[in-house]
Amino acid sequence: MKVSVVKNILDANDRIAAENRELFDRHQLFTINLMSSPGAGKTTLLEAMGRDLGGRINIGVIEGDIQSSLDAERVAAAGLAAVQIETEGACHLDANMIRSSLANLDLAALDLLVVENVGNLVCPAEFNTGEHAKVMLLSVTEGDDKPLKYPLMFRESRVLLISKIDLLPHVRCDVAAIRRAATALNPDIRIFEISSYTGEGLDQWHGWLTEQTAAHGAGNR
Numbered sequence: 001m002k003v004s005v006v007k008n009i010l011d012a013n014d015r016i017a018a019e020n021r022e023l024f025d026r027h028q029l030f031t032i033n034l035m036s037s038p039g040a041g042k043t044t045l046l047e048a049m050g051r052d053l054g055g056r057i058n059i060g061v062i063e064g065d066i067q068s069s070l071d072a073e074r075v076a077a078a079g080l081a082a083v084q085i086e087t088e089g090a091c092h093l094d095a096n097m098i099r100s101s102l103a104n105l106d107l108a109a110l111d112l113l114v115v116e117n118v119g120n121l122v123c124p125a126e127f128n129t130g131e132h133a134k135v136m137l138l139s140v141t142e143g144d145d146k147p148l149k150y151p152l153m154f155r156e157s158r159v160l161l162i163s164k165i166d167l168l169p170h171v172r173c174d175v176a177a178i179r180r181a182a183t184a185l186n187p188d189i190r191i192f193e194i195s196s197y198t199g200e201g202l203d204q205w206h207g208w209l210t211e212q213t214a215a216h217g218a219g220n221r
């Protein structure tokens with residue numbers, strides 16, 4: 001009984017996620033679901049994306065937090081269109097929350113939509129929101145054993161961003177071990193090593209985003 005209840009919830013979520021995806025496709029809008037543990041650097045990366053890409057790509061952000069609108073205020077200050085969802089305790093965003101927030105964004109004016117999920121290395125990976133790609137951050141301060149401990153998010157993600165590499169001289173973290181473990185779980189995963197502080201690696205990440213956004217039709221309007 002318990003199992004079937006959980007399955008029904010996930011089935012219902014997948015149905016709404018498919019509707020969200022249709023809407024994104026109709027607007028030629030590339031959408032990513034950005035996931036990580038709290039503090040890995042998601043919002044700081046969005047601020048850097050606003051600075052570096054904002055002039056060329058119209059970026060919208062849906063911020064998910066248990067409480068507060070701090071992150072939406074940060075990305076709005078960086079020039080991005082932002083909406084905040086307060087989950088009031090829920091540890092992840094689901095497709096219905098995304099659907100409810102979309103009326104607050106001008107989808108026709110956007111090229112790229114980023115959903116910043118609730119900070120959590122577990123639950124967000126289980127719920128599709130309708131995104132085209134899941135992207136995760138793992139910062140070098142979290143430890144190189146995390147792919148082995150939290151495999152689902154690494155399996156589900158199209159891209160792994162190894163973040164805060166400016167801190168590598170100060171922490172014990174084997175980046176090659178992260179790469180090996182992530183690739184063993186998900187042979188197709190793209191991996192970029194980045195620092196939002198120094199800008200290292202952001203060119204490659206922004207290149208990938210620009211390519212994907214163009215492939216979804218931005219600029220063809």
Ligand SMILES: Nc1nc2c(ncn2[C@@H]2O[C@H](COP(=O)(O)OP(=O)(O)O)[C@@H](O)[C@H]2O)c(=O)[nH]1
Nearest residue numbers: 038039040041042043044045164167195196197
């Ligand atoms: N050293 C370093 N710190 C960073 C970097 N990116 C973010 N941080 C810091 O990490 C903390 C959490 O960042 P935030 O972007 O709010 O993380 P989020 O919870 O994943 O959105 C803040 O103090 C940031 O200034 C980075 O590239 N290098």
Ligand SMILES: [Mg+2]
Nearest residue numbers: 042043071116
């Ligand atoms: Mg954040």
